[in-house]
Amino acid sequence: MSTTILGIDIGxxxxxxxxxxxxxxxxxxxxxAGIAKSQGLKxxxxxxxxxxxxxxxxxxxDAKRVAGTQYERVIxxxxxxxxxxxxxxxxxxxxxxxxxxxxxxxxxxxADHNANIPNEYEKLHVLPYNFKVDDxxxxxxxxxxxxxxxxxxxxIITAQKSSLSNLKKAVKSAGVEIDNIVLGCxxxxxxxxxxxxxxxxxxxxxxxGATCNVMIHAGTILGADAFYYKKRPEGFDQLxxxxxxxxxxxxxxxxxxxxxxxxxxxxxxxxxxxxxxxVHVGHxxxxxxxxxxxxxxxxxxxxxIEDEVTLWGQVGxxxxxxxxxxxxxxxxxxxxxxxxxxxxxxxxxxxxSREKLKQLANVKRIPEIIEKLKQNDK
Numbered sequence: 001m002s003t004t005i006l007g008i009d010i011g012x013x014x015x016x017x018x019x020x021x022x023x024x025x026x027x028x029x030x031x032x033a034g035i036a037k038s039q040g041l042k043x044x045x046x047x048x049x050x051x052x053x054x055x056x057x058x059x060x061x062d063a064k065r066v067a068g069t070q071y072e073r074v075i076x077x078x079x080x081x082x083x084x085x086x087x088x089x090x091x092x093x094x095x096x097x098x099x100x101x102x103x104x105x106x107x108x109x110x111a112d113h114n115a116n117i118p119n120e121y122e123k124l125h126v127l128p129y130n131f132k133v134d135d136x137x138x139x140x141x142x143x144x145x146x147x148x149x150x151x152x153x154x155x156i157i158t159a160q161k162s163s164l165s166n167l168k169k170a171v172k173s174a175g176v177e178i179d180n181i182v183l184g185c186x187x188x189x190x191x192x193x194x195x196x197x198x199x200x201x202x203x204x205x206x207x208x209g210a211t212c213n214v215m216i217h218a219g220t221i222l223g224a225d226a227f228y229y230k231k232r233p234e235g236f237d238q239l240x241x242x243x244x245x246x247x248x249x250x251x252x253x254x255x256x257x258x259x260x261x262x263x264x265x266x267x268x269x270x271x272x273x274x275x276x277x278x279v280h281v282g283h284x285x286x287x288x289x290x291x292x293x294x295x296x297x298x299x300x301x302x303x304x305i306e307d308e309v310t311l312w313g314q315v316g317x318x319x320x321x322x323x324x325x326x327x328x329x330x331x332x333x334x335x336x337x338x339x340x341x342x343x344x345x346x347x348x349x350x351x352x353s354r355e356k357l358k359q360l361a362n363v364k365r366i367p368e369i370i371e372k373l374k375q376n377d378k
Contacts, residue, residue, distance in 0.1 A: 034062025044079025053173035088115035139263035226283030
């Protein structure tokens with residue numbers, strides 16, 4: 001039995017309405033489409049409910065006129081401007097050691113319960129990306145497997161309650177009752193990626209009319225495997241990288257950079273951070289918001305760089321350290337240890353720049369001092 005679905009995409013510059021028929025085999029046939037110029041929206045957010053409702057109604061009427069039929073379900077896609085996302089995990093015991101749908105749902109519910117979601121946000125999608133059965137990681141599908149414990153890692157997409165409420169009011173004013181809301185870029189990824197692309201890891205960028213502000217230049221690699229090996233008698237065995245690369249809003253990444261994906265967590269580039277050409281970021285590193293990282297900098301794995309840090313050209317870091325908020329690291333410095341924020345650093349081994357420059361100035365005086373000592377000995 002086929003189902004007729006109305007899909008509405010609410011964007012910053014236009015609103016699209018599509019009426020489609022989905023049959024039992026999952027095949028979709030487009031029956032009609034309508035497009036209207038967006039009014040009452042700014043950067044994906046509704047600013048005037050009446051004007052937004054009018055635009056939705058115009059697009060819907062065009063789609064209905066072409067399709068010549070009514071719809072049974074309504075799905076609305078929203079902009080990423082509404083959303084934030086958090087990671088969470090859940091662990092459950094399996095008394096009978098057989099993992100079924102019930103056990104998977106229990107683990108998902110536990111991850112959902114453990115998530116730290118702000119009060120002003122509500123859940124939109126709960127997406128599992130890694131299962132672990134006992135000590136075996138990177139299980140694609142645990143259904144039917146045997147084990148005493150099941151763990152799931154999930155990515156939870158949330159949306160502002162106030163923005164969702166305004167959206168629902170605008171759509172309802174256009175004479176439509178919403179059955180489901182989906183994040184637009186997530187829906188795009190489902191539509192265009194095949195199974196192999198999802199497994200390998202492919203970035204899908206939904207270029208919005210006003211809300212897409214991430215810039216990635218040519219030649220940059222996102223999600224390279226971590227430089228992380230176990231030494232065995234027969235040689236080095238590369239460990240699996242089960243994490244992701246997370247790029248937040250308003251990030252700029254120059255040409256020929258490499259951002260390794262996480263091994264057990266995510267490699268994260270915080271909102272507003274700008275990265276120059278030819279920069280390497282190691283696995284599981286977390287870069288904060290509004291950081292500046294200049295060319296030929298190498299950041300090792302598991303580094304925490306707090307907000308508003310500046311790393312000038314050819315800085316190198318060791319792994320597992322923290323660089324404090326608003327620290328400035330001068331060019332060609334080797335960051336061999338964790339450093340406090342709010343200070344300027346220089347040299348290898350790293351020291352506060354003023355102290356280091358004093359030392360260098362004193363080094364230059366060594367010939368003069370030696371000469372004076374010789375004069376005194378005469």
